[in-house]
């Protein structure tokens with residue numbers, strides 16, 4: 544066991560590390576400046592359990608109705624041997640009809656909670672496809688890929704890997720948010736593409752381990768979504784190159800976690816000290832203090848991807864941090880960390896430092912306009 548692992552284990556306490564999945568990996572790229580998240584993720588700490596113990600859990604991201612309707616849409620697209628999906632792939636990738644074939648791994652290794660068996664089948668199917676001279680297999684449904692994260696294998700489950708299209712693999716993601724008049728919610732599309740980027744990296748890692756050219760995995764991902772709130776599916780090709788690059792950067796940072804650990808006070812731990820029934824016994828006040836010794840970088844978008852969002856938001860509000868106002872305001876007020884400072888510069892009760900003079904003038908102008916508008920209303 545390495546010294547690094549010992550330090551991470553001490554942060555987590557005597558419970559198994561919580562593994563990554565494609566969503567948590569994708570989240571790494573959304574707020575890369577947050578040391579708190581980087582440390583907790585590296586140690587495999589259950590952030591949701593911490594938030595619950597501190598009385599600030601994140602509400603469920605999706606209702607059970609939305610989850611059910613997402614599952615129904617996915618089943619519909621994959622029904623009849625992936626008939627609808629193949630039709631869409633022919634449309635967007637020009638997949639020739641005779642090459643259409645569908646391999647479903649859903650029933651492979653169902654007794655194996657570790658997913659190793661399904662991963663082994665996936666690996667064999669993919670390598671057979673690369674080495675085969677016949678283009679017989681086209682779609683691999685319910686595959687399991689493996690990605691090395693901070694030295695440990697993480698299993699990931701893409702919706703589909705589509706392959707043998709001019710010898711190039713594509714990741715297909717099936718999402719239940721609608722495309723209306725050709726437009727889908729940009730934030731949801733970005734989240735889906737970031738998730739697909741994790742699958743692209745995992746597939747490339749597999750090929751690389753066999754000395755096969757990683758360019759056989761496309762940077763283009765195929766998003767399949769309902770059209771205009773109907774059950775009719777539509778597909779789009781989206782370039783994931785930037786997301787792949789950004790996720791690669793974040794993963795390399797995870798393996799250099801030691802400098803962040805060095806900033807922590809000695810003997811700090813996020814151990815919830817579970818009792819025999821797995822109920823946390825840790826004093827919430829002590830836990831909150833431990834958390835505050837790590838630097839957070841809250842932004843309102845944290846609510847979409849991080850289990851600690853409500854903990855960090857309340858902390859940022861108590862500190863009067865500019866961060867709660869969002870990244871646009873934070874960038875506009877670069878160099879000012881607190882809302883009180885901005886307010887005092889705007890009403891002239893605080894003398895600006897030389898590097899704040901332009902910003903103070905802009906704030907005072909905004910304050911004067913706001914006062915005039917209020918008085919004339």
Ligand code: SF4
Nearest residue numbers: 577840845849852855
């Ligand atoms: S919610 Fe907190 S821990 Fe999570 S990314 Fe945002 S600031 Fe970091």
